[in-house]
Amino acid sequence: MKIFYLAHRVPYPADKGEKIRTFHQINYLVEQGHQLTVFAPVEDAAEVGFANDLQAKLGVTVLTAPLGSALWRKLSAVLTGQPVSQTHFFCPALQALLQQQLQTEQPDAVVCTSSAMAVYVQRAGLVSSAKRPCTLLMDFMDLDSDKWQQYAANSSWPMRWVYQREARLVANAEQQIYQQFDHCFFISDNEVQLFAKQLADASKVSVLANGLDTSAFYPAATPANPDDPVFLFTGVMNYKPNEDAVLWFVQSMWQQVLAKYPGARFIIAGMQPSSRIVQLGKLQGIEVTGYVDAILPYYHQASIFIAPFRLARGVQNKILQAMACGLPVITTPLGAEGIACKPGEHLLTASTEADFIACIEQVLTSPRLQLALQTNGPELIRQHYSWDGVLQNLPALLQQRQEASA
Incomplete structure (x- = not known):
């Protein structure tokens, strides 16, 4: 044709x-x-x-x-x-x-x-x-x-x-x-x-x-150390839903994370960061990368993919990528929309600031939960998203x- x-x-x-x-x-x-x-x-x-x-x-x-x-x-x-x-x-x-x-x-x-x-x-x-x-x-x-x-x-x-x-x-x-x-x-x-x-x-x-191209996104050979957790968000950072999600996490939750894990880092990896996102890079533990040639190394060094979407439509590719890499994902029900997943089995969902903090604590203190998410995420992608x-x-x-x- x-x-x-x-x-x-x-x-x-x-x-x-x-x-x-x-x-x-x-x-x-x-x-x-x-x-x-x-x-x-x-x-x-x-x-x-x-x-x-x-x-x-x-x-x-x-x-x-x-x-x-x-x-x-x-x-x-x-x-x-x-x-x-x-x-x-x-x-x-x-x-x-x-x-x-x-x-x-x-x-x-x-x-x-x-x-x-x-x-x-x-x-x-x-x-x-x-x-x-x-x-x-x-x-x-x-x-x-x-x-x-x-x-x-x-x-x-x-x-x-x-x-x-x-x-x-x-x-x-x-x-x-x-x-x-x-x-x-x-x-x-x-x-x-x-x-x-x-x-x-x-x-x-x-x-x-x-x-998803599973040859391009796959689990790291060695999972990240949970003692000094690395949180990750990826995406075009002047896009309103992405910007809103990151600002909400930093302004409402990041200090609580640092109080519990002083060595924690939050990497915001993505092109075209807005001025408000760029300013976040001045805060303790936060790195704003701008455009990166390869995103896979960022997935591999992270402990948790954080996706607190309050504005979104459709399936989020970034969440599929994180799951393919065996990275525990914490997102809102809106962020999980359209993905053939079961909360608690393939990823975790949270609606409030307190929910997100509780989910972070669960992931970082439960090796059993970490292993389940690291195993079930890639398997879901292989079965449903080639x-x-x-x-x-x-x-x-x-x-x-x-x-x-x-």
Whole structure:
């Protein structure tokens, strides 16, 4: 099959959630013998280089075009009544590239990664004909409208109004996309069920889970010493849910941890730390790394992966990675959402500051619990989260339109 992939970011290097997901989808389909063309907007020369690297690595065609002024993109959303997250990724030059390509090549399927990319398909006229020859798939990943609503509920004016506006407009876009596309999928069943409540007919929505490369994430040869525990959080550190989780842990719990374990360290490993995260590096025992070339050594030196999410949607790749590395994970029920795990067996869940402190104490004082988490986590990942396993239904979805039209 000829497949067009419209990615909101160049999915290489695969170093953050949505890029990891899209990269492995593309890699899987290439291995299945399909011919892929990837379209992606870019913000700088580095991303053009990444696009060239992706093309060389997987043997796919990658077409990019530069985004315009970020300020103008935001202003455009206000002037036209569109979601900011849609105009943020819209590039007229990329739209032209797509339409030029459609004049010379007819794809069998088009896949969009995130609702923001649907506008390219809509403007190209691919949603207008009931007899169109290609399947249209939408990888929503997360239910973004609900994420923006969470932001609004946890913000004060004027940002509350901004987030409410985005939640409303994105929800409208999600509904329209569902009607126009042949099938849509989310990372977890929780997302599917939440979206299905808004639909009269939910037959075109399903789960396409995240997976994990178990050759890249595996347990350390020697577990960390619990006497001077090392806590770890990983992720893009200007992303609001990540920033909120880390700030809550440090501001509400870190001093209690230090009182019990004076030699404890907390490593915040991830690119683009916000100014508030950078300031945390001045506190006792806290290290803010910024971008790191390899994340595995940080998992291997840690004692506990701490993930106190209060804002989140979908499956957290970082938690899957930590579990694959045999690292005890303590997270909120929201952080564990969508993962096929049993609290107390594969990870620990906590909702309050007192709960987190109690869970930390349990892990660090119970060798039996440590061993159970170090053993059960990797086994769960091997059984349920290999990329080949989670993506096995994707080829059938790509042929859905042709089969319906036959």
